[in-house]
Amino acid sequence: MTQLAQPDLWAKAAQQQCATALAHPNIAFIKYWGNTNHQLRLPANPSLSMNMAGLHTVTRVEFDPALPADTLEINGVPATGPGLERVSAVLNLIRAEAGVAAPARVVSRSNFPVGSGIASSAAAFAALAVAGAAAAGLPPVEARLSRLARRGSGSASRSVPSGFCEWQPGDDDGSVAFSIAPPEHWALADLVAVVSREHKAVGSSGGHPLADTSSLQTARVAGAAERLRRCKEALLARDISAMGPVIEEDAVIMHGVMMSSRPPLFYWLPATMALIQATARWRAEGLEVYFTIDAGPNVHLICPAEQAADVEAKARKIAGVRDVLKSAPGGPAHLLAPGDEFLHP
Ligand code: PMV
Numbered sequence: 437m438t439q440l441a442q443p444d445l446w447a448k449a450a451q452q453q454c455a456t457a458l459a460h461p462n463i464a465f466i467k468y469w470g471n472t473n474h475q476l477r478l479p480a481n482p483s484l485s486m487n488m489a490g491l492h493t494v495t496r497v498e499f500d501p502a503l504p505a506d507t508l509e510i511n512g513v514p515a516t517g518p519g520l521e522r523v524s525a526v527l528n529l530i531r532a533e534a535g536v537a538a539p540a541r542v543v544s545r546s547n548f549p550v551g552s553g554i555a556s557s558a559a560a561f562a563a564l565a566v567a568g569a570a571a572a573g574l575p576p577v578e579a580r581l582s583r584l585a586r587r588g589s590g591s592a593s594r595s596v597p598s599g600f601c602e603w604q605p606g607d608d609d610g611s612v613a614f615s616i617a618p619p620e621h622w623a624l625a626d627l628v629a630v631v632s633r634e635h636k637a638v639g640s641s642g643g644h645p646l647a648d649t650s651s652l653q654t655a656r657v658a659g660a661a662e663r664l665r666r667c668k669e670a671l672l673a674r675d676i677s678a679m680g681p682v683i684e685e686d687a688v689i690m691h692g693v694m695m696s697s698r699p700p701l702f703y704w705l706p707a708t709m710a711l712i713q714a715t716a717r718w719r720a721e722g723l724e725v726y727f728t729i730d731a732g733p734n735v736h737l738i739c740p741a742e743q744a745a746d747v748e749a750k751a752r753k754i755a756g757v758r759d760v761l762k763s764a765p766g767g768p769a770h771l772l773a774p775g776d777e778f779l780h781p
Pocket of ligand 1: 463592
């Protein structure tokens with residue numbers, strides 16, 4: 437299913453000035469870290485990711501002229517301050533494009549821990565962009581939706597298209613994500629070993645501006661296109677033993693930049709390191725599992741779906757692992773039919 441495949445829902449949303457959308461977070465195999473333009477969230481380097489089917493955010497946007505200002509509720513709790521301002525900034529782009537003046541009521545729910553290195557802002561802003569655009573009567577043009585999502589959170593651009601997605605640097609209109617393969621292309625599993633559910637002290641929006649303070653960032657950015665090329669080639673060939681080392685290298689290089697920024701960002705906990713070392717051990721025992729880590733301490737274990745149960749059982753035995761969240765490759769951000777949102781608690 438694509439956004440374009442839902443003409444009736446888009447028409448109804450425009451009529452009612454209200455829409456509900458579902459989006460998955462994504463896990464980057466080649467990371468986005470650092471911007472050339474912070475306000476527009478134009479990335480310093482290209483990136484590549486997989487949508488995570490097991491996890492999602494559902495967001496409803498309702499434009500209502502009777503409201504004095506935008507309101508936001510996240511997982512049942514009213515949100516104000518910077519969180520609401522960031523949502524309003526994306527709604528302002530949508531309003532300007534659609535010629536809508538009314539404030540909006542935004543209600544959002546996720547089925548995974550927010551702010552702990554599972555890309556909660558990616559799913560949140562992809563769902564907001566799609567629901568907001570539909571409620572405002574904008575057309576379901578994937579590249580336009582990806583751009584709107586990017587303006588809320590860079591990696592959210594990659595949660596708009598389906599399956600495995602690439603996002604290239606460019607200008608405000610051109611830097612959008614596109615699918616390089618559908619979810620059915622490859623039965624990969626992402627097992628997120630959750631070692632902390634704490635909210636991060638420094639989120640990625642605060643982290644991107646620090647990237648340029650690391651003397652390693654220039655080298656990271658210079659090598660990103662070549663790592664992406666190798667990763668994409670292996671992904672398209674469904675070759676995990678070629679892809680795995682590239683994704684591990686790319687994650688470690690990003691954390692090298694984070695750890696050498698001023699001030700430094702140390703996201704890893706002892707259990708993070710234990711999982712990194714265990715991954716190499718499990719490979720020596722015959723499993724095809726590789727790690728990657730976003731801006732947090734949780735470790736994403738990537739392996740073929742048929743090895744997921746084994747990997748999960750092993751991960752649960754590592755001290756400090758509180759939970760393991762499972763995902764297959766996920767589809768695009770899309771609208772839900774009225775009433776359907778209750779199917780996604
Ligand atoms: O979209 P942001 O600003 O939350 O940045 C995400 C950065 C990483 O998750 C660390 C890497 C990535 O490419 O998703």
